[in-house]
Amino acid sequence: MRKVVLWCLLPIALMGCGAKSEWASDEHVARMAYREPGPATLTLVTMINNRSGSGAHTGLVINASQRVIWDPAGTFKHARIPERNDVIYGVNPEAYNVYKSAHARETYHVVMQEIEVAPEVAEKAFAxxxxxxxxAQAQCSASTSRILSQLPGFESVGSHLFPKKLMTAFGKLPGVKTDKIFENDAGDKATAFKAAQNYKPQTF
Structure with a gap:
């Protein structure tokens, strides 16, 4: 399935581990459904504090029958991007860039660790x-490591309460490709919100 929907960006709430419950409509989820072409993949996303070097948040991008982002206890929100209980749907290239850009700023960078998996493994992660x-609040890494440890080939990841420890364990898996995203947005959240709202949609 490949569908790209363009929109003008509306206000966003972003990063942090805070409990939430959202339930987008069936119509919204179906309309925005998107799968990235190519192999099934899992991408661990870790937000790192540039000042302390500590991990701040964990997410998991799942490219299965759809590409979604498992954003446990995160506060990323966009009126045009559907979400159901920490699962963000409609992760087309534009939405994906919005998510990454919203988290990378002067005080934080984003570490992306991607690994190819069998389609059935990605589908199980999605399920x-x-x-x-x-x-629950502050359970982003614990909930993500719990999902990963139930997948074939990921048993060695183990259980972790802290984002950086999970990132290190995930990085030891064979075949992991790592990328880092740095941006120069001002470090305060209010400025980061404004920068995200001014993000210009890509042209497809």
Whole structure:
């Protein structure tokens, strides 16, 4: 399935581990459904504090029958991007860039660790994320490692409460490709919100 929907960006709430419960309509989820062409993949997303070097948040991008983002206890929100209990749908290239750009700023950078998996493994991760329900506050890494440890080939990841420890464990898996995203947006959240709202949509 490949569908790209363009929109003008509306206000966004972004990063942090805070409990939430959202339930987008069936119509919204179906209309925005998107799968990235190519192999099935899992991408662990870790937000790192540039000042302390500590991990701040964990997410998991799942490219299965749809590409979604498992964003446990996160506060990323966009009126045009559907979400159901920490699972963000409609992750086309534009939405994906909005998510990454919203988290990368002067005080934080984003580490992306991608690994190719069998389609059935990605589909199981998608199912586990949907079944998990909204994660409790400060449980972003714990809930993500719990999902990963139930997948074939990921048993060695183990259970982790802290984003950086999960990032290190995930990085030891064979075949992981790592990328880092740095941006120069001002470090305060209010300025980051404004920068995200001014993001210009890509042309497809």
């Amino acid at each position: 586990l994320a949907r079944a998990n329900g909204p994660a």
